[in-house]
Amino acid sequence: MYEFYLSVLELDPHNKQALDRLHTAFEPACQEVEHTISTGDLDEGERELRLLHDYGTLQGVESDNYKVALLGSYLYAQRNLLTRKHEAEALQIQERAAASTN
Numbered sequence: 001m002y003e004f005y006l007s008v009l010e011l012d013p014h015n016k017q018a019l020d021r022l023h024t025a026f027e028p029a030c031q032e033v034e035h036t037i038s039t040g041d042l043d044e045g046e047r048e049l050r051l052l053h054d055y056g057t058l059q060g061v062e063s064d065n066y067k068v069a070l071l072g073s074y075l076y077a078q079r080n081l082l083t084r085k086h087e088a089e090a091l092q093i094q095e096r097a098a099a100s101t102n
Contacts, residue, residue: 001025002051009058022055030067037075042082045075 002025008018029052037045049071056065 002029002048002055006051006054006058013058026052026055026067030071033071034074037071037078040078040082042075042079045078049075 002022005018005022005025008015009022012018029048033045033048033052036048049068052068052071053065056068
């Protein structure tokens with residue numbers, strides 16, 4: 001939905017209906033982004049977060065930018081956790097491979 005209304009605003013930056021719909025959907029969209037990140041779909045979460053950021057930048061709304069920044073921090077933390085998990089799994093695989101050759 002955000003993609004649609006943002007594309008409308010690219011054509012008509014003052015389209016009241018698109019602006020109203022984006023504003024109304026902001027809170028549910030933030031919740032959806034948080035859910036997407038928490039389920040581990042980090043690439044999709046990042047894509048959705050970019051859309052929210054575009055809206056916040058377009059509107060210049062400080063509270064919206066704050067929420068987007070918090071979600072960005074959450075995404076960053078989840079990416080770090082995933083990286084650590086993958087590193088631990090890689091280490092276990094290396095240790096098993098080394099043990100099996102001995």
